[in-house]
Amino acid sequence: LLSSPLQKWALLALSSCSGLCCLCCLLALLVAVGLTLGTQGRALLGPCSAGSSTPAPGSRQCPFDPTRVYVSAPGPGMCP
Numbered sequence: 001l002l003s004s005p006l007q008k009w010a011l012l013a014l015s016s017c018s019g020l021c022c023l024c025c026l027l028a029l030l031v032a033v034g035l036t037l038g039t040q041g042r043a044l045l046g047p048c049s050a051g052s053s054t055p056a057p058g059s060r061q062c063p064f065d066p067t068r069v070y071v072s073a074p075g076p077g078m079c080p
Contacts, residue, residue: 035043
């Protein structure tokens, strides 16, 4: 399938970059989960301030409701 050595090296380089990117994403996810569990969720609301311009109905400190599940409308071919 891969006959030339250049193609083999290109595939090795691309797969190595992909693997490194995957490891970085996994590390970031582990840090985010660790911070969330370590601070019992307070780190998620850390950027929210009392002076937010448009507070959500359920929260007076944050411009979004962190307890709400946001779902997009079903597209064509999807069950409503």
